[in-house]
Amino acid sequence: MNNFQAYIRVIKDRIAGLFCKHKYVEMVEIGTRFQCINGERVFIICEKCGKVKDSYFREYEGMGYK
Numbered sequence: 001m002n003n004f005q006a007y008i009r010v011i012k013d014r015i016a017g018l019f020c021k022h023k024y025v026e027m028v029e030i031g032t033r034f035q036c037i038n039g040e041r042v043f044i045i046c047e048k049c050g051k052v053k054d055s056y057f058r059e060y061e062g063m064g065y066k
């Protein structure tokens with residue numbers, strides 16, 4: 001992919017975001033260097049355009065390493 005195509009793709013993603021009727025789903029972060037064993041950071045992300053609406057920390061209950 002050359003720079004021009006990459007640029008067009010970014011513009012298209014932006015426009016998709018503007019007109020997106022966001023459909024938010026909860027996702028957890030993967031591929032980080034550290035993994036918390038007490039819980040996980042949950043991101044609320046639009047699965048269509050990738051917009052991050054919010055995030056919160058969810059602690060594991062009951063079945064943690066205690």
Ligand SMILES: [Zn+2]
Binds near residue numbers: 021023050
């Ligand atoms: Zn969206």
